[in-house]
Amino acid sequence: DAKTTQPNSMESNEEEPVHLPCNHSTISGTDYIHWYRQLPSQGPEYVIHGLTSNVNNRMASLAIAEDRKSSTLILHRATLRDAAVYYCILRDPSTNQAGTALIFGKGTTLSVSS
């Protein structure tokens, strides 16, 4: 899987938007961009994923650059419960039609202050 680069940590205030960046300059045409997060003492949780177009769901939005070499996870209004480690992961489903393991990097630790 291609490599991603994320800042080690970011800080935010409650009720403000948060933009979590991810660089993936070696992304291939068939790589999907996945975001997971891990709250303290819990298992990772799926957040969102996309291929080329921007994506929205109830948790977040994913903005993908036109050249796909970077993406941004957007939390529209941060809450204290959003404090977690956020992982940006590339995955090519064509390598195994049934699914292959996600390879986690170090992620970005998001702190949210009230």
Next chain:
Amino acid sequence: NAGVMQNPRHLVRRRGQEARLRCSPMKGHSHVYWYRQLPEEGLKFMVYLQKENIIDESGMPKERFSAEFPKEGPSILRIQQVVRGDSAAYFCASSPARRGNTGELFFGEGSRLTVL
């Protein structure tokens, strides 16, 4: 629809004992993944299994660790002769086997192993 169930949630073992961690995937999921998270570190992939088959065990230590996913029952991660360095959180994830699956994994809450 129940999520991925792991048990025990907490397990304490003395050095040299065996640890068995169980994972029941989500209903309808036939693929299971095990990850290990050492204290203050990231998640490391260990093994990927389908029913009765090990697909990828590239992250498994060569000795003392084994995993299975039988036709009936949960997936088991077994650690023989545990050492203090095995103390970690072990997470299980599952996914369905749909063609064209883009790969969302559903994780359990983890089993936290402490070796005294």
